[in-house]
Amino acid sequence: MDSHQQTRTRAPRVTAAMVAAKAGVSTATVSLVANGKTQGRVSEENISRVRTAIAELGYVVDSIGSSLARGVSSIVILVTPDVSNPFFANVIAGVRESLGAQYQLLLSVTDAGESPQADDVRKLLALRPAGLLVGAPSAEFLEDLSAGGPLVLLDAPGLDSWAPSVNLDVAQGARELARHLASSGHTRAAYVDGITGTETFKLRREAFLEEASRCGLTVSADHIISTSIDVGEAAAAFAEAWPSWQREGVTAVVCGTDTHAYGVLQEARVEGIRIPEEVAVAGFDDLPYSATSNPSLTSVHLPATDLGRKAGEQLRALMEGLALTEAHVTLESSLVVRGSTVPA
Amino acid sequence: MDSHQQTRTRAPRVTAAMVAAKAGVSTATVSLVANGKTQGRVSEENISRVRTAIAELGYVVDSIGSSLARGVSSIVILVTPDVSNPFFANVIAGVRESLGAQYQLLLSVTDAGESPQADDVRKLLALRPAGLLVGAPSAEFLEDLSAGGPLVLLDAPGLDSWAPSVNLDVAQGARELARHLASSGHTRAAYVDGITGTETFKLRREAFLEEASRCGLTVSADHIISTSIDVGEAAAAFAEAWPSWQREGVTAVVCGTDTHAYGVLQEARVEGIRIPEEVAVAGFDDLPYSATSNPSLTSVHLPATDLGRKAGEQLRALMEGLALTEAHVTLESSLVVRGSTVPA
DNA sequence: CTGAAAGCGCTTACAG
DNA sequence: CTGAAAGCGCTTACAG
Structure with a gap:
């Protein structure tokens, strides 16, 4: 049993080249089919051969290779100052909901209550994220981030000049x-x-x-x-x-x-x-x-959930190259009165 | 101001080639220095030239290129069935604590209470994670995952035969x-x-x-x-x-x-x-x-925090190629009696 | 419609 | 100690 664990070997990776060989086409064609960019560029015949080969081999586009070629990954990084606050669990749920399955959400958290540093920023950017969602950032942090691509701020009052934002009133x-x-x-x-x-x-x-x-x-x-x-x-x-x-x-x-x-x-x-x-x-x-x-x-x-959802929507639009109809969105807050301020 | 936002351009990426040119060395040497593998392979002279160039240009190793060359990324994926449960916030904190700064923690969450599917697994694996942490998994999920590398299960009672685990009694x-x-x-x-x-x-x-x-x-x-x-x-x-x-x-x-x-x-x-x-x-x-x-x-x-911390430690050992002294760890639980079962 | 080829940025034998 | 070169897996002009 232990040997089962110790000898875990990675299964041989299925590459586009293997699919191409099996389907009798070039890797270029495999790439086109795998990414759904066949419109007027691949024959029906080849599309189905490639699809069959993909299914039989269980091929999945390698995101590392793909990211390197494209210059950007499919990762969206959510930078939050404090996951231990349950408020964020709902924000995260909202983000996931609106981001959809094509992006991977990477949660980057610093130690409780600490702001991320310039060095952290570089490491994040080295992952070539498709987009960045930054919660409750400091101005310095945004300064360090200035080189980035699509970016949406969450709960960042007073920092609207840096990037599109979703705020809470x-x-x-x-x-x-x-x-x-x-x-x-x-x-x-x-x-x-x-x-x-x-x-x-x-x-x-x-x-x-x-x-x-x-x-x-x-x-x-x-x-x-x-x-x-x-x-x-x-x-x-x-x-x-x-x-x-x-x-x-x-x-x-x-x-x-x-x-x-x-x-x-x-x-x-x-x-x-x-x-x-x-x-x-x-x-x-x-x-x-x-x-x-x-x-x-x-x-x-x-x-919280709306905050995450709306921010995800905005970021998604940005990543797809669309212009935002509203760069800054504000969600309302309201008081809920309960027993801690009013005698029963 | 809006134009500032719309025209955000990615700063030109600083590559190893640029550092090499500036330092008057090859990219191989830059790679060695950037990864701290200079031991008996790079002269003091060149080490300092490269370090200076790295500092001046603000070079950071691109993790995509690096991952492709190495065959594995620096990402650790934590698969949890339900982030909305605040219990996980503490698990995450523990994992972060023991994993250290060299790994990036990617949180992969499915919709509330749903188990991830085979398809999700493939997408995760396509990221070439350095290691996987899987919380409260189902047996089918582990079946799909069988191709993976370093893997530690959290809170997976009865599934010890699949991989090293940290459980709660x-x-x-x-x-x-x-x-x-x-x-x-x-x-x-x-x-x-x-x-x-x-x-x-x-x-x-x-x-x-x-x-x-x-x-x-x-x-x-x-x-x-x-x-x-x-x-x-x-x-x-x-x-x-x-x-x-x-x-x-x-x-x-x-x-x-x-x-x-x-x-x-x-x-x-x-x-x-x-x-x-x-x-x-x-x-x-x-x-x-x-x-x-x-x-x-x-x-x-x-x-919860101990669970995450211990799982992170185990995974880290695995990723560093070490053998685990204890493949299966169990943490104790205990009853805390309060007012909901005992009259004041 | 198709494929050969260049290129993404890096790491690692290899030859020197 | 050093660098030229191959290779990681993919995408995308480009020529056909």
Whole structure:
């Protein structure tokens, strides 16, 4: 059994030359048939001979050879800053859906929350991707990327000048959230931010803070903290900050992501802090679990699947050489109010 | 600005020939230096000339050309049946961690819960991956894959004869769960299974059922249902089944994944069914959210990150031509008891 | 409609 | 230590 494993040998590769020999044609003809470019260039006779040979030998065009000849591969690279955030699972599903089967999706992820570096970019580009999808990028990253081909940005507010983009209007939901809290009677709130400097986090925070101050909800500078996107870290950070926040009259905590909010909920449970009576909690993303958390979590809903789907569509158009009718698309966000901000 | 986007041109590719010309050497020498194979084959003089030229031109070995010449790419493909399950985010993180920077991780996902087909396999193999990591595969899939090179299976119970593997001992946790419920006084339970025919689901179910019957916890055949791994679908399935289950004395519901369990929790809340008083609920996976759900969820903890990390290590050894000291590794699972099965 | 040939960028015996 | 050359598998003008 072990020898079965150790001696795994690659089956002899079936090449276009083998198909050509079997069908009695040239490799040029095999290539034409395999790629469906026979229109007025290959006789019916030869088409069927080649098809038969392909089927019998189980031939598949080698993508390495093909990529080298064409100058581009069939790989689409999706660069995301953080796969561990379940938000991305939905983005990925959307991308796959719209990209179709002819492109291979390569997920490139950096370590949790870190932005990819210039060196990573080069390695990605060395794969000769057919297209690039970049989520929540930094401006430097885009600078490094400047040499690329088809490129679509996802969730890249303020970076529209670099490339076509699909964005989320997080500000709208953030403002709704501020108004919701203010109208629920809160006058002092704290903010738990993501630690990565991604634009969307900044936008969420700034839109919230601006609208908050407009409606009489105060968030003082030392009531803003940040942690990585991790339940445990958020819990710890909240644990440390809460005593003084409470002393200083904070009655609402807004988190940059639902994951941060789960940490706050967890710590609150451990410490016996009542939610929403003692402190209201809200997040961004509206992850699937926010409906079942304890209590259920008020959150700004972001359409992750749509984001991925639309970005895939745009990229596909670009890769096919089409002009985009709309280079910049914005998807709406909206507040979902649940038990963490409203007493049952 | 739009024209900036439309006219994006690929920067002229820097080739080994350009580096060679600049350094005054042959491309063979450039290749040797770029790949660090200079040991006793290139003079110090030439090494530094080439290094300088590489740095000045920003040369990166083209992975397509390189792959074609070597016969294998630097891509590692991770085939997973379902990215939307957050469990995989951790598996992926573990794989990335142990695989290192020299391999590119390509995530290949099929549509939710569907097994990849023979045709998909061929497309994957056409990329000439350096290695393959296959999660929760079916036997047919492995059959199709038989031609491959380095391969490690993840979470593939019962398929050890195909390739080296890293498995989870889910049975152990499943038995613990059965004993926990029986000792809490339950005598009738129902089971909500995953709809995909993956071995791990079968193993979870069978180990649970076996131990349950051993300790006097009855699970009749018509109290076993299955849905896809989706909160909403699980909720709907539970909603439909619960009235008769309740009538027939069921007081505990065990779910094949935590995601299924979230659906049950959600429906229970909607219907005002008290948990754990009226019905106890438990799952498998121990996702991060299970600690904060309402109520918190009793679950069989599975070490996702370790699974990915260990599988990456094994594959790496294989790709480097090393023999594995242990071809089959099993990681332990354990029950985490929380509020969904024990009254506060 | 068809095939011989060049070329994509690189690696690796091989001869020197 | 070095470079000319063959070859990886495919695609695409090009000549017929």
